[in-house]
Structure formats: structure tokens, C-alpha cells
Amino acid sequence: MDTNITIIGAGVVGLAIAAKLSETFPDVFVLEKHDNFGQETSSRNSEVIHSGIYYPADSLKASLCVEGNRMLYDYCIKKDVNHKKCGKLVVATDQPEEEILLKVFKQSKINGVLDGLLLTKDQALKLEPNIFCTAAIFYPSTGIVDSHGLMKRLESDAVINQATFAYNAEVVGIEKLEMGYLISVKEASGTYSFTANTVINAAGLASDEIAGLSGTFEPSYKLYFWKGSYFGVGNRKNKLIEHLVYPVPHENTTGLGVHATLDLNHGMKLGPDATFLENKKIDYTVPKTRQADFYQAARKFLPFLEEGDIHPDQAGIRPKLQKPGDPTSDFIIKDEHAKGMPGFINLIGIESPGLTSCLSIAKMVSRFSIFAK
Ligand SMILES: Cc1cc2nc3c(=O)[nH]c(=O)nc-3n(C[C@H](O)[C@H](O)[C@H](O)COP(=O)(O)OP(=O)(O)OC[C@H]3O[C@@H](n4cnc5c(N)ncnc54)[C@H](O)[C@@H]3O)c2cc1C
DSSP: OOEEEEEEOOSHHHHHHHHHHHHHOSOEEEEOSSSSSOOSGGGSSOOEEOOOOSSOTTSHHHHHHHHHHHHHHHHHHHHTOOEEOOOEEEEEOSHHHHHHHHHHHHHHHHTTOOOOEEEEHHHHHHHOTTSOOSEEEEETTOEEEOHHHHHHHHHHHHHHTTOEEEOSOEEEEEEEOSSSEEEEEEETTEEEEEEEEEEEEOOGGGHHHHHHHHTOOOGGGOOEEEEEEEEEEOTTGGGGOSSEEEEOOOTTOSSOOSEEEEOTTOOEEEEOOOEEETTOOOOOOOOGGGHHHHHHHHHTTOTTOOGGGEEEEEEEEEEESOOTTOOOOOOEEEEGGGGTOTTEEEEEOOOTTTTTTHHHHHHHHHTSGGGOO
């Protein structure tokens, strides 16, 4: 075989898997179609280290997020990646929302997030004097991370372990051989093929297409794109909160509702919203026409905001396994040996909390039987 393990995609998940597997295995090869790592969803998100409070108890999202949260803080401390455990408030603004708040509190305990503190209005206002709420939950274990710094560190870990990266290299074909796989790659200079024992599909928004190229696609792998836009907060209003502030989630949410996130420079953003992209066209522009909607959503709990304080910022696209009206979906992380494709591993629908869970996802992949020594 030309390579032992080939990973398709150098987003945060592909990088974390490369760093983990290269600790044990030689010949780890990463293919990325852009000229650098993290050019898609991994650099277009809220950079929140989630606690794992909302997801259904028996889901991969819940277990990998709770484990990933701890692993990521440990990694950031050990590897000097910039981060901050700033904590998050989930706020109710009326009686019906207080009932939803209690459900969130119960679900988080079921998921093993034990640090949540149910707060009265007065207690919440002591933490965040400038917000409006009637009750809240405080989760100290939620934080923020420099996603670029994290990816840079993961890439270096993999390189130190002798993994090889090929950028500007797009996978265009995958063929099952008697032993292993033949992978075809398009580069500026032309197309070439090589063989691999094991292939890991961490191609994010294109992961269902890669499954299609390999013949492992099934209808439940179909991805739907949901755009999440953000508005930045200016006029020094970013100074008026110290924690992440989220509204309560509503049924079958495709996002967590427009919330207030901080970055490591204390910049503040509102968002992301969730807009279904029927045509799957990737477009990261944020239309100014959405400003009034963002303002209306956020002023419920950020009464100091005025519409002129906010301006269009970035957008990202969620690779969801869920179209409008569908129930909440889980991550797909699967070795496809049952389809006659041993050692072909699909990671599909890795939306939020994929950044938080990158290290626990890598650990899960490393425990598949194909890697048992
Ligand atoms: C708006 C938004 C907010 C979010 N907020 C958070 C958050 O606060 N916290 C959190 O935990 N998660 C968050 N997420 C989720 C998180 O960003 C993703 O789960 C994570 O970045 C997924 O990483 P990935 O490596 O799977 O995918 P990607 O970053 O998309 O990487 C996939 C890579 O595969 C490459 N690729 C695709 N096709 C090919 C091919 N044929 N050949 C070679 N390379 C290919 C792509 O170029 C890309 O670089 C958010 C997501 C969005 C959209």
C-alpha cells in the first residue's frame, strides 16, 4: 500500500483524527482541497466550547460533547492554545420560557453536565447586570477557544508524528480494491491515484458526496445545508456582558436561537440564525436586510442594544442530516465494514458541537476495531 491511513479533509475533525492516529500509526496522509487547513466550517463558527446540555441523552452529540469539553480544556492548557472558560447563561424572559429553562436544566443533568446553577432573576443580574431575564441557568464549564490556534496546534502535532499533508488536493474518486482502496486526487498539475489501507471521510459539507464516491452512501446520509449568519455588536456595547448569553431553545431547533457570543478579544457577535439553503449553494454573505430580525431577537434579553449598534459579520454553513420539520439528528461516525468496506470510515453531519467534540471524535475513531493492535 502507498499509505496506511488517508484522511479526507483538514477541518478541525480531520486534523484531530490525524493528530491522534499518527501517535500510534505510521503513514498517515491528509488530503485537503483548499490551500490550507480550516477554510470551511471550522473557521466559520462561534468558537464556543459547549458543555453538552441540549442534546438527547443517548446521542453521540451529548456524550462526545461532554467528553470533548473536558478533553479540549486539557489540550488547550497543555498545548498553550488560547481559550477562556467564561461560562454561559441561558435566560428565560417570561413564565413559559421559565418552564423550558427547567427542561434544559433537567436534560443537562441527564447528560452529565453537573455544574449548572439555577438562578433567580436577582442572582442572574448579579452576574450580568445589563441583561433582562426572569430566571437563568449558569454553566461555568462553557467557554471559548481560538479555533485557528487549535487547528494550527493539531496540524503541528500530526506533522511532528510524521503525518503528511497535501493541500490543493481534491479527492475525486474512491475505488474498493481486493485489499484497501484506490484514491484519485485532482491537483492543479493533473490527476493521480494511490492506495490506502484505511480511508477516513472527514469532508464536512462534502462528506455525503465522498460517501457517494465510495459507494457507501445511503439516503440517511444526505446532507442539508443550513446557513448561520452573525451580526457584530459595536458602539462599545460589547463591553456590557462578560459571559455568553443564550435564550432558551425552542422545539426541534435547527440552531440554538440568536444568542450573544464573545471572542477572545471581547468582541461580541449575535447569532447564528438558521436559514435552510434549498439549493445547497455556498454563499457566506450576510445581508443587511436581516438586521431588524437579529435586533428584535436579541433585544429581548439585551435591552441595552439599539438597532444601529449591530452590523453584518460572518456566516457559516451547517452540514445537517435534517431538513425543515425533521426531528433533531445525530452525528454519523461509522466504519462501513457491514457494507463490505472494512476500514472505510464515514463522519457525516458533523455540525455543532463538532468543534467542542473534535478530540473525543478522534478518540472514538481510534478505538474502531480496524485500529486494534
Ligand atoms: C454557524 C456555525 C456555528 C458553529 N458553532 C460552533 C460552536 O460554537 N461550537 C462547536 O463545538 N461547534 C460549532 N459549530 C460546528 C463546527 O464548526 C463543526 O462541527 C466543525 O467545524 C466541523 O469540522 P469538520 O472538520 O468536520 O468540517 P470542515 O471544517 O468543513 O472541514 C472539512 C474539510 O474537508 C475538505 N474537503 C471537502 N471535500 C473534499 C475533497 N473532495 N477533497 C479534499 N478535501 C475536501 C474541506 O475543504 C474542508 O476543509 C458551528 C457550525 C456553524 C456552521
